[in-house]
Amino acid sequence: MYRPFKGAFAAAIVASVLIVAPAHASGFALRETSPGALGRAFAGDAAMADSASIVWANPAGMTRLDKFTVTGGAHLLFVNSGQTDTGTTRTIPGVPTAVPTGGGNGGNPFDPVILIPTLYAVMPVSDRLSLGMGINAPFGLKVEYDDGWFGRYDSLRSELVTYNVQPSVAYRINDFLSVGAGLDIQYIEADLSNALPNLSPLQPDGFLRIKGDDVSVGWNLGVLADLETMRFGIHYRSRVKHTLDGSLQISGLLGPLAAQNSDRDGKAPITMPDSLTFSAMVSPAEGWRILGSAEWVNWSVFDAIRVNVDGQTAVTSPQNYKDSWSFSLGGAHDFSDKVTARVGIAMDATPTTDMFRSTRVPDGDRTWLTTGLSWHASDSIEVRASYAHVFVTAENLDRADGFFEGTPAAIESHIRSRNTGNVNMIGADVTFHF
Secondary structure, eight states, X not given: OOOGGGTHHXXXXXXXXXXXXXXXXSTTOOOOSOTTGGGGTTTTHHHHOOSTTXXXXXXXXXXXXXXXXEEEEEEEEEEEEXXXXXXXXXXXXXXXXXXXXXXXXXXXXXXXXXXXXXXXXXXXSSSSEEEEEEEEOOSOOEEEOOTTOTTTTTOSEEEEEEEEEEEEEEEEOSSSEEEEEEEEEEEEEEEEEEEEOOSSTTSOOXXXXXXXXXXXXXXXXXXXXXXXXXXXXXXXXXOEEEEEEEEEEEEOOOGGGGGGOEEEEXXXXXXXXXXXXXXXXXXXXXXXXXXXXXXXXXXXXXXXXXXXXXXXXXXXXXOOOOOEEEEEEEEEEESSSSEEEEEEEEEEOOOOOGGGOBTTBOOOOEEEEEEEEEEEEETTXXXXXXXXXXXXXEEXXXXXXXXXXTSTTOEXXXXXXXXXXXXXXXXEEEEEEO
């Protein structure tokens, strides 16, 4: 007998960790972890240690902050994204030829303004030991297409909320070398939906909704070397293994399919990839800094989604991500004791492959152009503001998904689409030194 998890539940679970706006880093990771660092395209992140956000970028750098420091801020994202139908079809049981799915283009699936907040704190305990705490949102956004659009069997609404709390500690071994480590306590909550095809395209669609959440723990480790005019940082963040635990609701299926309408429990283990970042900062002259970073993400661990129902694997959904690199280059100049300007450029390569790309993951290679200013209002307060424009390469979607497989009612939905998008981003934060 057909299990509704075979096609629909697998797609929803996959989406719960793959929601991504074109503004993000490769795959489904968010770069929006430091509004001030946005102005230099996050170049030199693991080496700079110019705010409490170093807790996230490289906890070893906490030893370079000699006062109790708090940095809080937010990014505002303005996302322009859309899908163009290039021949999306569905099959009808017993009919040899697929027919157009039909429907509108879904509109811009992102909210007009997307807010991503951050908060960090660093407290020196001694001249060698520092403690820190970071709170941010490393994954998540809301993606919602118009009802009845041509890609409705792939996705309708996708909402993912994550919170990451990172307690950290750092130790200065000598004047040049520091080490640091932290825990990543990560909470995920997902609410996803998509349409389900009935036997005839003349019938109204069925509906699937999945809700689930999880808390899991990872870790990270960093090293910082400070050679006066040069500073180098290396930071490793471990993979985090999540198991989404929630409910699946299927409704609106008609005729022979009506027996599949249900409300059931399901679990899906998901491994977030580990990453390794290399950063450098060079000061060629007084008041000038040249910054660079390279980050490798072990996306190949994300090879498939395996969904478990009643203790057994009900389906395996291949993802076949490839490892990816991102590179950033930036600069900073102190015009005075109070004003600093920043510029940057970054390039992120997508880990997705053409045949597995989805409207839930309209991913493409990204190029960032950024700029920013900071103002030292006093010895204890610094305000930083940044702007970025992100160019996203247009990508084709050519994905087939099966529903009611292994039964006479088997239906295949084949989405063929062209995704385009770009992002404008504003970031601002305030750092207090006590």
